[in-house]
Amino acid sequence: MEKLKQIQGTIVAIPVNDIDTDQIIPARFLKVTDKNGLGKAAFCDWRYLEDGATPNPDFILNNPAYAGASVLIAGNNFGCGSSREHAPWALIGAGFKAVISTEFADIFRNNALKNGLLPVIVDEETQQQLFSLADEDPDTSVSVDVEAQRLTLPDGRQIQFPLDGFSKYCLLNGADQLGYLLNLDAEVRDFEARNPQRVETTA
Amino acid sequence: MTDNGNPRTLFEKVWSAHTVRDQSEDSPAVLYIDLHLVHEVTSPQAFSMLRDRGLMVRRPDLTIGTMDHSTPTTPRNEQGIIPVADAMAAKQLDTFTRNCGDFGIPMYALGDEHQGIVHVIGPEKGLTQPGMTIVCGDSHTSTHGAFGALAFGIGTSEVGHVLATQTLLQNKPKTMAVNVEGKLEEGVTAKDIILAIIARIGIGGGTGHVFEYRGEAIRGLGMEGRMTVCNMSIEGGARAGMVAPDDTTFEYISGREHAPSGADWEAALAKWRRLPTDDEAEYDQEISLRAEELIPMITYGTNPGMGMPITAAVPAPDDESDYNKKTALDKALAYMDLQPGQKLLGKPIDVVFIGSCTNSRISDLRQAAKFIEGRQVAESVRMMVVPGSQQVKRQAESEGLDAVFRAAGAEWREAGCSMCIAMNGDQLAPGQYAVSTSNRNFEGRQGKGGRTFLASPLTAAASAVAGVVSDPRAML
Numbered sequence: 174m175e176k177l178k179q180i181q182g183t184i185v186a187i188p189v190n191d192i193d194t195d196q197i198i199p200a201r202f203l204k205v206t207d208k209n210g211l212g213k214a215a216f217c218d219w220r221y222l223e224d225g226a227t228p229n230p231d232f233i234l235n236n237p238a239y240a241g242a243s244v245l246i247a248g249n250n251f252g253c254g255s256s257r258e259h260a261p262w263a264l265i266g267a268g269f270k271a272v273i274s275t276e277f278a279d280i281f282r283n284n285a286l287k288n289g290l291l292p293v294i295v296d297e298e299t300q301q302q303l304f305s306l307a308d309e310d311p312d313t314s315v316s317v318d319v320e321a322q323r324l325t326l327p328d329g330r331q332i333q334f335p336l337d338g339f340s341k342y343c344l345l346n347g348a349d350q351l352g353y354l355l356n357l358d359a360e361v362r363d364f365e366a367r368n369p370q371r372v373e374t375t376a
Numbered sequence: 377m378t379d380n381g382n383p384r385t386l387f388e389k390v391w392s393a394h395t396v397r398d399q400s401e402d403s404p405a406v407l408y409i410d411l412h413l414v415h416e417v418t419s420p421q422a423f424s425m426l427r428d429r430g431l432m433v434r435r436p437d438l439t440i441g442t443m444d445h446s447t448p449t450t451p452r453n454e455q456g457i458i459p460v461a462d463a464m465a466a467k468q469l470d471t472f473t474r475n476c477g478d479f480g481i482p483m484y485a486l487g488d489e490h491q492g493i494v495h496v497i498g499p500e501k502g503l504t505q506p507g508m509t510i511v512c513g514d515s516h517t518s519t520h521g522a523f524g525a526l527a528f529g530i531g532t533s534e535v536g537h538v539l540a541t542q543t544l545l546q547n548k549p550k551t552m553a554v555n556v557e558g559k560l561e562e563g564v565t566a567k568d569i570i571l572a573i574i575a576r577i578g579i580g581g582g583t584g585h586v587f588e589y590r591g592e593a594i595r596g597l598g599m600e601g602r603m604t605v606c607n608m609s610i611e612g613g614a615r616a617g618m619v620a621p622d623d624t625t626f627e628y629i630s631g632r633e634h635a636p637s638g639a640d641w642e643a644a645l646a647k648w649r650r651l652p653t654d655d656e657a658e659y660d661q662e663i664s665l666r667a668e669e670l671i672p673m674i675t676y677g678t679n680p681g682m683g684m685p686i687t688a689a690v691p692a693p694d695d696e697s698d699y700n701k702k703t704a705l706d707k708a709l710a711y712m713d714l715q716p717g718q719k720l721l722g723k724p725i726d727v728v729f730i731g732s733c734t735n736s737r738i739s740d741l742r743q744a745a746k747f748i749e750g751r752q753v754a755e756s757v758r759m760m761v762v763p764g765s766q767q768v769k770r771q772a773e774s775e776g777l778d779a780v781f782r783a784a785g786a787e788w789r790e791a792g793c794s795m796c797i798a799m800n801g802d803q804l805a806p807g808q809y810a811v812s813t814s815n816r817n818f819e820g821r822q823g824k825g826g827r828t829f830l831a832s833p834l835t836a837a838a839s840a841v842a843g844v845v846s847d848p849r850a851m852l
């Protein structure tokens with residue numbers, strides 16, 4: 174994972190509540206065996222008309238004015254549904270570095286953080302303000318300081334957002350969590366010695 | 377079993393028995409995982425990561441694989457093989473076979489006598505037991521909580537963490553007691569309980585929590601009904617749902633392939649009996665429902681929280697004061713092509729799907745078959761019955777249920793996820809309406825443009841016969 178300290182980018186809004194992972198990436202794209210190239214599948218069924226090929230002119234991500242946006246503003250409870258990590262992979266592939274919402278589904282948030290896609294939680298008023306800003310001016314840009322856990326709006330207003338210390342450390346240092354777990358080998362052995370296993374699948 | 381005299385919940389007991397390292401300011405807790413289930417869709421990138429870093433699977437003996445999501449459910453050919461027509465699916469299945477082989481993980485391949493949906497085979501093989509921690513790269517891992525296990529879905533990076541270390545970094549969730557007191561009326565099932573709970577709290581209502589389902593109505597369910605309830609905890613936003621183990625649980629496990637036996641069984645029982653929540657223990661939140669007030673439920677919208685009693689009318693967006701909720705409802709009704717105030721009873725449907733990790737076990741099939749016996753599926757309806765595992769399929773066939781379904785005009789398929797996720801070619805055509813016993817009615821979930829009404833197996837069977845959305849109670 175690359176280090177993530179600052180994000181500066183233009184915004185695009187999908188003001189829909191409860192966007193589930195089946196919308197972020199439909200299941201038929203999950204037959205892949207790697208992570209690459211999923212950007213074009215992001216929001217596929219909203220992005221294309223029924224034939225699956227003609228871009229839907231009404232869908233915001235097809236509007237050239239918003240091309241290059243790297244911060245997605247979404248309705249409440251973003252990323253609910255399945256555990257597919259293909260959802261953050263697809264969003265990253267589509268150029269996003271952060272998603273701003275009032276609430277994220279647990280598994281999505283975990284998956285996003287492990288891939289350097291930052292979930293930014295804001296209050297409803299800020300969310301609505303961002304919806305309006307995105308709508309009024311496609312060049313609206315925001316900045317995010319990961320270390321300070323601070324989102325800065327175009328009018329200079331600064332908003333703190335929650336981020337657990339461990340995820341923050343990993344983002345800032347580009348560290349992956351597996352390295353941390355591998356270092357605990359002695360403790361894990363100790364635990365195993367004290368706790369006999371419950372089942373044996375190979376038996 | 378109190379800890380320093382502190383009363384604890386079922387969740388807290390299982391959690392604390394598995395913390396290798398406690399949560400601190402700087403890092404989440406490190407949790408030991410007793411059982412790791414893997415399937416073909418969410419694992420390939422995790423195995424690639426192990427290869428890239430030269431790592432082994434730490435405990436293949438605590439890991440088990442099965443093929444379920446991208447597998448066809450079409451009949452076997454003359455050689456007894458289930459042919460895979462889709463090249464990408466075939467590659468994914470081959471990759472899975474190679475990964476499990478290279479890393480020494482036992483695996484049930486397509487068509488194997490033990491193969492099936494990952495959340496159906498864990499319990500049926502006796503691998504799912506009380507007090508365990510169980511994970512899988514699949515959100516419906518919550519199903520296994522029916523046994524008093526702490527079971528939850530994880531992402532592919534975390535699948536890699538568990539494969540390599542048998543541990544997981546987790547922030548401790550909060551707890552929510554979900555009390556369902558009273559007795560269910562005839563024709564009302566476990567599926568209706570969970571759909572009513574989700575309709576009440578909303579699809580994000582349980583975010584950050586583990587549910588514990590309690591009360592007389594939950595105790596009164598068999599293990600398969602409890603699995604149906606726990607299965608859809610994730611649809612209420614909770615990652616896990618649990619039911620305290622009791623005699624119903626022990627009876628189900630006893631004698632299964634991986635269940636303890638002899639003196640080990642007695643020792644396990646003694647431990648399991650200490651798991652239920654202590655009397656004085658507190659939850660972070662609590663909600664309550666009365667079972668006798670429930671009637672069959674159905675969803676009308678595009679997430680499982682948009683559900684209602686089957687006799688009710690579709691709500692009107694204009695009655696919704698919250699702007700976000702109003703737009704969500706507008707969008708859902710447009711997708712479903714439904715009108716505010718419309719009743720779903722009597723609405724013509726195209727497909728009925730009985731299957732998925734929510735409702736594909738033997739008791740679900742028995743219930744549907746009993747209803748269907750001597751009746752015919754309406755001409756206008758395609759009805760698919762997809763058993764959750766090869767074992768369920770064999771059991772159903774030995775009881776003659778397949779013959780009942782076939783005689784009524786339904787399709788009897790091989791085991792797998794099938795039209796729950798529509799990855800394998802079993803899917804709705806754009807615009808079609810389905811009554812499904814699965815767990816998700818998201819846009820396109822059962823095929824692009826397809827429209828899903830979630831309901832119980834009984835409601836699904838009644839609707840198949842009538843050709844329209846129907847209340848099974850009127851036809852029992």
Ligand code: SF4
Nearest residue numbers: 516732733793796797
């Ligand atoms: S049956 Fe459906 S919900 Fe269950 S594991 Fe398969 S795809 Fe997921």
